[in-house]
Amino acid sequence: MPQNSDLSETRTTPEVTATPDNGRESPWERIRRGLRPGQRQMADWQGGSLAVSAVPGAGKSKGMADAAALTIARSQLNHRRQLVVVTFTRSAAANIKVRIRQALETLGLPAYGFNVNTLHGLALNIATQHPEQSGLSLEEATLIAPNQSHRAIAHCVERWIAEHPYRYQQLIEGQSFDGEETERLRRQSVLRTDVLPALAHTVIHESKSSGLLPEDLLALAEASQTRVPDDDYEILAIAVGLYREYQQFLRSRQLIDYDDMILAALRVLREPSTCQIWQERVYAVFEDEAQDSSPLQSQLLELLATDANNRDAPPNLIRVGDPNQAINSTFTPADPIYFRRFCQHCESRGLLATMDRAGRSSPMIIEAANFTLDWVNEHYPRALQGLGTAIVEEALPFRAQHIHPVDPGDPQKGANPAPTGLGLELCAPRDIYATVGAIARRIVELFSHTSEPRSAAILVRENRQGRLIQEIFSNPKAYGLDCELLDRGIPVYDVAANERLSHVPGEILALLNFIDRPHSPQYLKEALRVLVKRQRIQAQDLDRLASRPEQFLYPGPLAPTQSPSELDARGFCTRLLDARIALPIYQLISFIAVELDYNPSELATADKLGERVSRQTARSRSMASILEVLNEIVASESFEGVDADRDTESIYTRSGQVTIVTMHKAKGLDWDYVFIPFLHENTIPGQSWVPPQAQFLGEFTLSEVARAQIRASLHGQKQFYSRRLGDFDPTTAIPSVRESWQQAAALKMAEEYRLLYVAMTRARRLLWMSAAVQAPFTWSKPENLQQQKPCPVFAALAKHFPESVVTVD
Structure with missing residues (x-):
């Protein structure tokens, strides 16, 4: 890959004739005419690198899908040379796959020439096709997704303690220690179960996703020893030991994690001949949600997007995202600074597309x-002065990019709908219970005064808030409230309470059981029930059909004549049985998902299920082993579905329903009416804090200090995007422990404000926000009310929009 890519150069392909000779508008023109200016910039792209900064509600998914379809048509892509689309989640992958297929259908083209993957799915595909070069084989290794309490983390902590007794004793003593045995045991417990696992999990994930090997982190730790005078514990040195123990544990148990998949893919692409094979397959890469990408992801996608025959040319890479919606950087390695820099780099060369016209919300x-964006950017530096932290422009919470209503004559229907009520309503109920009562009354009023289909959501900062709301809605009299939601028949869907339930594994198991044993009356009936439930066949007497499977499936000349509904059911069943013979066994789950006409959410869940089954049956891939794994999943109800479908008819945004969902999960969705309660300063922006049980170590946490130091070093790397794996300069500036903790606090504050911005921009017609006068200090004890300051943004909104302030009982 070139060390310096001039993004101002672009590769062009011949134009495709879009207008037929008869003068009528072609499907090509019709698609392009249906796009807004920013979307058209994507659609007109013909090579090179392009950054797309899209505000909330700008239609980036539509723009990306239509641009993909036009690129496939223009460049005549096929099975051998494809457009690769990379998304952040399976849900987004399922959604955009459907959109691209629809656009290709409009163009009269078959649904091929493209591939939609999550990053890890793409990396796994590359790595497993070249096991010798990647060093990865799922037939020999097991994939894990370790969290802080995973056995791999626990093992590396215990091994580190055994190997480093002096450092461990230093941690036990902390800032001060009187030697009392009970306190020693308490501190040991805190270190073993909280502090060190948190440090290990943070550092390992942060390092691996940035391409830092243990030796790279060691070099950084050694450099910090002379340049960070207030680091008495030598935090990065501890982190190196934990990282090494973790890697050794994975190797000894033949385990891999998700970061290993990306590293394995990069090892494959470092081999010139193999890299050329992949680059010849890939015409271009479109990346969605680029603000949430990691350094390693950027390296992988840029390599794939490079032209194998012209490596000095800029990669065929479109990165689409919104730095102002980066809401994962405090608990994942995602770091919006890289997409910001990519946007700046492209902008300086005239290769930045700005999608700032949004039709989702009312003006x-x-x-x-x-106003929120501007106010936060103006006041954020002042807030950091109290922390003693300096601010640079690229570290401001928001990129200076306003949302604008669409232009007159916008091609997409229903843009910028008329507001309901005031459009923006701000209130300060007496307490959190009065808040819930006010929300219920307003929802009843809103749903009662329209015959149009409308949707509503209550967005909460944490699940405990949502749980309280659901409890009050379910039993309002216990809280002294009148709540007519249930009496009016308005359903309430609590995402947190339902997200772990999925019907997909059970349905697929039922059909696979039938495919495996079609002559079993029990399995045939269960399969037919699924088909009736999914409306793939008509409801009928299933017991009669299942009583004689052979006669139903293979009627002889003397068998009774089957009715049209029976013939339809038999045809469906025989197609399933034919697939057992025609398809490889590992493709059956995907085939069944398509045959059941799953929506994008269900398709994504089926893909996730198929990946899990494939991993667990890698050593013995047979129908028996697949059924065994599926039975375990269904029996334990441990499988979490994927929230993929983003259409208005999806389960989260169903009309006539009130959805309770966290702000994080609301990203990518929208509702007519959005309620954001409990906006208090101790929640948004909140503040970084040290758990009381760990304060013996000082007024900071080891994990956040280590994260800040690693990121500061990465931000200082030269030629970051073209930096090859293993090229790491440890001599960049490393902040002190105090500075690192301040940077962690600043990062949290910025992200909380972006999270509020994301929540606000979910609303189409009405945005209702509140900050109760009385609220709990902690939501683990919601009954302990005390006076709380409102979120600074809420107070600023109330002052700037006094006409939107309303009074509630």
């Missing part, structure tokens, strides 16, 4: 969101 909501 009043857009104005409130823009």
